Amino acid sequence: MRRALLLFSLVLIACQAVASLAPSPLVISQPSPTFSPSATPQPTLTPSPTVTPTPLAPEVFAVRLHPDGSLYVGDQVSIEVISPEGVDQEEKNVRVQVNGDSTIELGSSEFGGYGIGERMQATFSWVWDTADLDPGDYRIEFAIQPDGPAWMETVHILPAIEVPSPEPQASWETVVTDCCQVHFITGTESSRDLPIVLELVEQQAKDAVQRMGVDFDERIPVTILPRVLGHGGFAGNGVYVSYLDNNYAGNDLSQVLHHEMIHILDRRLGGEMRPSFLVEGLAVYLSDGHFKKEPLISRAAALLDLGWYLPLTQLVDSFYTSQHEIGYLQGGALVQFMVNRFGWEEFSKFYRDIQPHASGEQSKAIDQAVQTHFGLTLVQMEGRFITELNRQHINPDMYDDLFLSVKYYDAVRRYQQLLDPSAYFLTAWLPDGEQMRQRGIVADYLRRPSTPENLAIEELLVEVNKQLRAGNYTDAEKALIQVNERLTLQQDNILVGTSIPFLFQHIGVESK
Numbered sequence: 001m002r003r004a005l006l007l008f009s010l011v012l013i014a015c016q017a018v019a020s021l022a023p024s025p026l027v028i029s030q031p032s033p034t035f036s037p038s039a040t041p042q043p044t045l046t047p048s049p050t051v052t053p054t055p056l057a058p059e060v061f062a063v064r065l066h067p068d069g070s071l072y073v074g075d076q077v078s079i080e081v082i083s084p085e086g087v088d089q090e091e092k093n094v095r096v097q098v099n100g101d102s103t104i105e106l107g108s109s110e111f112g113g114y115g116i117g118e119r120m121q122a123t124f125s126w127v128w129d130t131a132d133l134d135p136g137d138y139r140i141e142f143a144i145q146p147d148g149p150a151w152m153e154t155v156h157i158l159p160a161i162e163v164p165s166p167e168p169q170a171s172w173e174t175v176v177t178d179c180c181q182v183h184f185i186t187g188t189e190s191s192r193d194l195p196i197v198l199e200l201v202e203q204q205a206k207d208a209v210q211r212m213g214v215d216f217d218e219r220i221p222v223t224i225l226p227r228v229l230g231h232g233g234f235a236g237n238g239v240y241v242s243y244l245d246n247n248y249a250g251n252d253l254s255q256v257l258h259h260e261m262i263h264i265l266d267r268r269l270g271g272e273m274r275p276s277f278l279v280e281g282l283a284v285y286l287s288d289g290h291f292k293k294e295p296l297i298s299r300a301a302a303l304l305d306l307g308w309y310l311p312l313t314q315l316v317d318s319f320y321t322s323q324h325e326i327g328y329l330q331g332g333a334l335v336q337f338m339v340n341r342f343g344w345e346e347f348s349k350f351y352r353d354i355q356p357h358a359s360g361e362q363s364k365a366i367d368q369a370v371q372t373h374f375g376l377t378l379v380q381m382e383g384r385f386i387t388e389l390n391r392q393h394i395n396p397d398m399y400d401d402l403f404l405s406v407k408y409y410d411a412v413r414r415y416q417q418l419l420d421p422s423a424y425f426l427t428a429w430l431p432d433g434e435q436m437r438q439r440g441i442v443a444d445y446l447r448r449p450s451t452p453e454n455l456a457i458e459e460l461l462v463e464v465n466k467q468l469r470a471g472n473y474t475d476a477e478k479a480l481i482q483v484n485e486r487l488t489l490q491q492d493n494i495l496v497g498t499s500i501p502f503l504f505q506h507i508g509v510e511s512k
């Protein structure tokens, strides 16, 4: 039985990531001062060979292969068999075999919840070793047991000599610094800029330890990812951060490193129950912002004015499926408000003393703890927080910045769901770095979709972020409109079936 044993066994904390698969619950009650619908004609795009239909068709199992893109002789191939939504797969498993000159049994796997989004799927990690195969077509047979269906797909394996740069020379290397073990892949941007990266890692670790006020002398494992995954940062059994030129998720390496390191230190300090809302709020507060340095309380006040503020009980109980930027900002602002009001020591005592509530609801657990420590209910605490927000003076630019930031990251996630699905944070493909190093595998993190559509949209997303950070909101808005127009066209192509599903780029599909 093969399960996703290679993936993180620890609960991943989705950082700088977001929203749910469901449409955002938010309604923009007040239009942005600059954002308006575009009347620009949509560009004409050719169908992408690497598009994954999203959402998945209700009655069809979807299959994804890793590494992303084409496969080459020598690849260690992983397979995800994704269940149709809402179908009970209890007691069912998937059996997979490959037919070439001979039959290769890849084994079977039960269905289980995958990733933060707990997508129902059977996962086969590095299950097919292609090192000794000849280039050419191979048929993969899938059988859902015990009652079917069964089907077959054909995969084309390219010669090893055609593997894209920086493979095949690329390999993992590790540098041990005072704070950290830094793992990176040779031939990538992090390898090129290694002294800068190492200095940032040291600085951020030192600052995170100081801000958290802890003694910490263990080295933190830091894996530098040469592609965007999620929003560029995850914390699990170590820190994972993206570092690459033209990072379409726009993350600032220092900011993400700091945020993830806070998570590592926070977890080490422990607590019986640390609600996700406060875990993320703490990391945002101690990093002075989410994606960038930002005045948390006045920015949260702008949320109120935009009609975007989420009631705390609702937000706490569905944190990772709420609108991401709003949830993180409210979390950071509330932690700052509580620290300002009660002091860091009292906040820490409260935070480390939250006990699970019999109902299982995190909001009730927080409510219990704020009553014990501060003599207030959560609703009363929220009332005082909102009073504080209403006192804030807000610079008019902040509305544009906030509005466009939220819409930018919504577009990033929309792009990932449509055209870079391995990167979408709720179900990101995140093999364990340690096991990759032991096995000498780099392709899962090196290869990513790179069709002309991918590159064009990523370039536009980079432009949105650049203009946004420069305060050029009109230009940011223009580029964002283009991104969404292109994504809408892709979505339409998927709906009418003119795009080719991700797996099937070199593949013929037949029923069995």
Ligand SMILES: [Zn+2]
Binding pocket: 013, 014, 015, 016, 259, 263, 280, 283
């Ligand atoms: Zn986080």
